[in-house]
Amino acid sequence: MAGISSGLGIRRGEPADPEAGVPHSVTPYNVEVAEETERHEREMTFRDAMKADKRLIWHSLGFSGTIVMEGYGYALITYLFSFYTFNEKYGVVLPGKFVDGKPVYELEYIWKALLPLVAQFGSLIGIMITAPVTRRLGYKRTTQLMLVCSAAFVCMPFFASSVQVLLMGFLIQGIPWGVYQVVSPAYASEVASLQLRPILTTWNNLCWVIGQLIASAILKGFEKYPGDMSFRIPFAFQWVFLSMLMIVISFAPESPYWHLQRQRIPEARATIRKLVRHGSADTAERKLALMQHTMHQESKKEGAAAEAASSWKRFTGMFKGVDARRTEIACMAWLIQSMCGSSIIPWAPKLFESAGLAASQALSVNIALPAAGIMGTVASWWLMRIWGRRQIYFWGQLVMGVFLIGVGLASLAPDNISGWIAGGILTVYTAIYDLTIGPVCYSIVSEIPSIRRRAATLSAARGTYLIAGLVNHFLTPKMVGMDESSWKWGAKTGFLYAGMCVLGAVYTWYRIPETTGLSARALDILFQHKISAREFNNDKAAAVEAADREKAAAEAGSRTSDVSVMVHEIRTTDKA
Template sequence: MSFWDAVKADRRLIMYTIGFSGTIIMEGYGLATMGNLLGIYNFKKMFGNPVVGPEAFKVPPHLQTLFGLMPQFGALLGIALTPLITDKLGYKKTVLLMVLLSAALATITFVATNVPVLLTGYFLQGIPWGLFQVVSPTYASEIASIQLRPILTTWNNLCWVIGQFLAAAVIVGFFDNMTDMSFRIPFAVQWIFAFVLLVVIFFAPESPYWYLKKNRIPEARKAITKLVRKGNAGLAEEKLALMRHTLEQESKQDDGDTVKGIRKYTGLVNNRVDARRTEIACVTWAIQALCGSSLLGWTIIFLNSTGMARDLLFKVNLAGPTAGLFGTIASWWLMQYVGRRAIYLWGCIAMCALLVGCGFSSFEEDKNKRGLIAGAILAAITLVYDLTLGPICYSIVSEVPSVRRRAATVSAARGMYLVVNLSNYWLTPLMANYPDNGGWGWGPKAGFYHAGWCILGAIYTYFRIPETNNLSARGMDILFQNKTSARKFSPQKAAELESSQAVTSAFRRTSSGDTGDKAVARVVEKP
């Protein structure tokens, strides 16, 4: 099938995946709102300290750091709980429960009048947000066809960008409001997200893989029938057979290759193959966290550190999410012609070049010009990031794990991202703020720091991250089980290895009494 044939055939599948991915819009909006509110006068008056100067109030860097860290701590807890909760309840029930919880917890931030209550609300909201980060790409990867899988997994990044854009737009809308509603209504918008998501996800089916892992074949068949083209019972049976075959082969691999010294753990790493896959997923997401993306969430603070006029500050801030929208959509077109691995590699290189340019912009003497240059480069960084590392990371991380341990592996990878990102939430406010506000005064010079990480990321990508384009879950299993080099991953290589394994299996049966022709025939005919 061509890409457009797949779109026409899988319209319902696309709709259900978009519903699950909508939870990332809620998360992206919530996290971006925190950074944007630091420029709102009444927010600074309520939660900051009085200072001498035109701003009158400022939120000190240590509180800026806490505002960023608390939801990350909550997300780590949510990520740790994800494999346990989804294993018991499934993806659908888990997400519905967490959407309700997130809406209820938004009430805490809405009514907060002091820093402890606000931090408590941020921490608790981070718990469902962490779960959304894992379930959304996992669900998309499990139900999508090969043609749509890169689009539906990277759609999660676009949802993140949409959330950031909406946060920036809402803040601009209430920028001139001189009451507490200027920062309380942005929190309340999350209730609207929750209502829409509950309606959409309610009608979505559970992942068939989850039913199969529970040996609930009839429910799996019913879920698959709801996902494929209406009335195509044959296609539903084919999908069911392939899913069952993939799980059976992964189960056999688990039984035959247990890592010495590591007890069997059904959630994450059971053998050397899973260890490699988990490593790739974790480092891939760590690269995304260290490539300079953390600067984008603090654009207002960075532009403020350049001395840009306040009336331009929030308008220029809208350029970043806008560039991100175009970048993510363009990545869908790019992935039709270029593999994930190549995009990730060149994304690291391009980000490095732009971050170096961001660093050099700090040497411009004119304040407004310096701010505009830095803002333009940050917008370009957003465009490149959302064209390459931002969306492609979701695709790689959700495709690399085995089916049996996908939720646990994605949880571990996202946990690694958040742990690495903790350093960003501590360092970024210090880099962005002036020394008189407790910062280091680096401003755009922080680009030099992240450029170094991009170089290391490019080296790792070249040697360790495989190409996952056009590979089925079974093809991925074959390549990893045969310890194929990351630079040699392809559907053709998987087919060669599977063919050689089939012949070897046939000869083994011959030695135990079968005639060669009959044994080979049975292997070849097996779907």
């Protein structure tokens, strides 16, 4: 590989790496090769990328499988609230209410609010520990550790004899779920090539929906199963999924960027060779040069070289300078996803019941929601190639707002059809959500952060999402519940979230930039020069970079001229 390691344009000095806390060694790489590789990735067709990166795709999908576990676990919590044997075990009898001659049980509001609430709180704990743990262990070993923890933590809800034990079980289960939420999109964004990045990042949303679908189908299958095992066996299914994931993750390589931040060039090279097509040593070297060039571009941001290596400085760095804007956008993008009405989806069975359906009918209709979500997510891959992230995010919120108004209006229909109308509209809403906001959010928040701050920024963004989720999980049972302490809004809840969609669309228009077709290095250039969100594109990045080079050349020429004048004056003085 003489062509890679020699020639013009070799960078021989790298700045200190504040994220890893160690200085870069002298690491040469060919700038021309790096930029040529970047152009090649941008010009590749999707089919060519699929052929070249098959191994990369499979490894990324393995990490994304952890999101299936998270989606399954969260859905199981709220879906069980419409499960008769679960309510019989942990709930109280509703006076004077009978179905088929049997008394009706209902979990008290406080527990319906607390059970998903503590799972979200556990996820917040997981998110807070993700950045320091992944910085020390890397994405692969962190995920393996969390899979072991998940397998151990499932025991508590499976054997729970009381709702209090169940509460503690969901709390500790949430910790690894929080780690999965950060690691999976971060890994996909770092290993994916430009053409595959939108699919591999949005695949995480599809995994979430698949988890919901599996939970819905398993609960429906065990609905008539007698005794406590009807709701305990769905918990046990997690052990099967965890075993499969542990095997898959053991074959996956670490992210090359994690090695590069520690100047482990041989390890980064070996990792890239595991990601590219077998025998493509030249491709691996070119990708390595591009990654080094991207790291060099990020190091140009103001204050990077002087930043101290303490843990606190590394954490607060994402709220300063160039990274502050990137952190804000990532946090708001996930906040919008949480507050656009998506919190209704896990509570759909209770909403359908409050709108007039029986519990069994509500569970049957509920299966249509994740099925619609899967179709929407797959279709979003095609839509992103036509419209891009920004346009989909903006128009998706407006269309969802219209359908949420429809959900609210369904409450005005007679009781015997209100639930079916709300169910039909909410199914279409779910398909639109998973066509637009749901998957595209994963792509935006994965691409927006800088590589050095990716784990920390994603942790802050996902933490924002979960804090909003805590509010949703506290209020949603109040809005859609049927007991005396609930507000009994039912389908009228759609009106509130329709207004939230409008506010989110306004923010999107002014602050969220287009990332389609932009490499990590191009994004660095645009953010470093504070380009408006509506002007993000490759042409603007190229123009800004060209202007920078002209300015640097002019300054270098000026310094050379000044030195020549000084030398001339010294010589004149000596002669005198």
